[in-house]
Amino acid sequence: MSSQGSRRILLVDCDSFFVQVARLEDPDGAGRHPLLLVGGRSNRGVITSASYAAREYGVRSGMPTRRALALCPEAEVVPVPRGACVERSRAVREVLHELSPVVQAASIDEFYLDLGGTERMLGGEELAATADRIRRVVRERTGIAVSLGGGTQRVVAKVATRLAKPNGVHVVAPGGEAAFMARFRLSDLPGIGPAFLRQLEEKGLSTVKEAAAVEAEWLARWFGPGRGTWLWERVRGIDPSEVDARDRRKSISSERTFFEDIDDDDELERRILQLSCNVGRQLRMKELRARTVTVKIRDHDFTTRQAGNTQPEGLETDRAIFAVATSLLHQLRHRRRTGVRLLGVGVSNLVRQAASAQLDLFGDRIALESERDRTIARAVDRIRDRYGREALRPARVLEEPDK
DNA sequence: TCTGGGGTCCTAGGACCC
DNA sequence: TCTGGGGTCCTAGGACCC
Numbered sequence: 001m002s003s004q005g006s007r008r009i010l011l012v013d014c015d016s017f018f019v020q021v022a023r024l025e026d027p028d029g030a031g032r033h034p035l036l037l038v039g040g041r042s043n044r045g046v047i048t049s050a051s052y053a054a055r056e057y058g059v060r061s062g063m064p065t066r067r068a069l070a071l072c073p074e075a076e077v078v079p080v081p082r083g084a085c086v087e088r089s090r091a092v093r094e095v096l097h098e099l100s101p102v103v104q105a106a107s108i109d110e111f112y113l114d115l116g117g118t119e120r121m122l123g124g125e126e127l128a129a130t131a132d133r134i135r136r137v138v139r140e141r142t143g144i145a146v147s148l149g150g151g152t153q154r155v156v157a158k159v160a161t162r163l164a165k166p167n168g169v170h171v172v173a174p175g176g177e178a179a180f181m182a183r184f185r186l187s188d189l190p191g192i193g194p195a196f197l198r199q200l201e202e203k204g205l206s207t208v209k210e211a212a213a214v215e216a217e218w219l220a221r222w223f224g225p226g227r228g229t230w231l232w233e234r235v236r237g238i239d240p241s242e243v244d245a246r247d248r249r250k251s252i253s254s255e256r257t258f259f260e261d262i263d264d265d266d267e268l269e270r271r272i273l274q275l276s277c278n279v280g281r282q283l284r285m286k287e288l289r290a291r292t293v294t295v296k297i298r299d300h301d302f303t304t305r306q307a308g309n310t311q312p313e314g315l316e317t318d319r320a321i322f323a324v325a326t327s328l329l330h331q332l333r334h335r336r337r338t339g340v341r342l343l344g345v346g347v348s349n350l351v352r353q354a355a356s357a358q359l360d361l362f363g364d365r366i367a368l369e370s371e372r373d374r375t376i377a378r379a380v381d382r383i384r385d386r387y388g389r390e391a392l393r394p395a396r397v398l399e400e401p402d403k
Numbered sequence: 404t405c406t407g408g409g410g411t412c413c414t415a416g417g418a419c420c421c
Numbered sequence: 422t423c424t425g426g427g428g429t430c431c432t433a434g435g436a437c438c439c
Contacts, residue, residue, distance in 0.1 A: 044407080045407070046408090048407075062407080067404065190437085190438075191437070192437090250411070292431090292432095302405090306434080310432085342407085346410095410439085412435105413436085416432090418432105
């Protein structure tokens with residue numbers, strides 16, 4: 001939409017989103033507790049989001065719940081309100097669509113906007129003023145407190161959001177990008193995690209300023225041409241990536257960490273059936289089919305392995321996904337047979353239902369799913385929508401087809 | 404008090420085709 | 422029989438993000 005020079009990018013980031021939603025969902029219970037933690041409560045659970053008051057005790061998201069409670073024994077832990085989070089996220093996005101020509105959802109609680117080209121329409125309003133107006137409108141219309149970072153580049157908007165939190169705005173003026181970035185540590189940059197940070201530290205680099213003083217040639221030699229260029233640009237606040245409103249979903253997955261490790265093949269097969277059904281359901285809801293099915297296993301010792309298989313045609317039925325997933329599971333179990341901590345099923349290489357070939361181009365192949373299978377799967381979805389999840393159990397879906 | 408669940412992107416090697 | 426590249430697709434693994 002907008003050219004490089006006139007980009008006016010804002011990142012709208014919901015403040016401790018899961019905690020906010022949990023409070024809105026239960027205003028008299030969880031909503032009242034200042035030390036609120038959202039996350040898994042089982043023996044293997046972790047914290048997804050912590051209230052600002054709880055963070056003062058050192059609690060962080062991703063931390064095992066047990067450890068969080070050791071640090072902050074008074075805290076209350078509530079499960080992630082998944083459905084409500086999806087609804088609130090959609091509500092925020094809809095309001096943003098009214099306020100900005102380009103909206104890209106980066107995650108459930110982050111949205112990039114590009115207001116480039118709207119200067120005349122907004123009567124010359126400063127970007128910081130626009131950001132503050134958006135903050136107030138989103139709050140009024142959805143009840144969600146957000147913070148906004150802004151600038152001419154995505155990376156600048158992203159880093160600026162850190163200074164805006166909570167419930168504030170921070171906009172970097174055009175031309176001030178490099179000077180703005182120079183105040184941060186390399187670990188503050190999005191895209192630099194523990195592994196890259198270790199490599200940077202080996203070269204004696206820990207701040208943006210230090211890295212900006214190194215010639216591009218050396219960065220390329222140390223970290224490879226791709227990452228060298230990437231780093232050279234980011235420490236100067238340069239980010240060529242556009243805000244892309246057409247961004248489409250590329251994969252769907254469902255995984256579960258078990259309360260206790262599972263080593264029994266029949267039990268694993270039952271679990272993988274449930275996961276296959278979860279994925280299939282979402283696929284059909286979005287009117288998509290998947291050509292690739294992937295199974296992920298995490299062994300008792302945390303070794304994580306995966307196997308995938310790509311079909312010539314897209315699949316959408318639970319039965320077909322389950323068939324592929326089961327064979328991949330056996331493959332993985334054949335290579336290493338130990339207690340399984342986590343099992344996951346994912347699908348990718350997504351194609352639109354309508355766009356998938358209806359013609360039997362693969363007549364000599366045994367089809368994994370027929371048009372009849374698909375019709376049945378969609379009918380089962382409708383019955384479940386109407387009468388609840390338990391109206392038809394997965395076993396019915398897996399009946400043998402007519403021979 | 405070990406390490407969730409949902410994603411994206413990148414890399415590298417092998418197969419296969421021209 | 423040996424020797425090239427280049428392009429695309431698939432697979433596995435890893436890093437990273439919220």
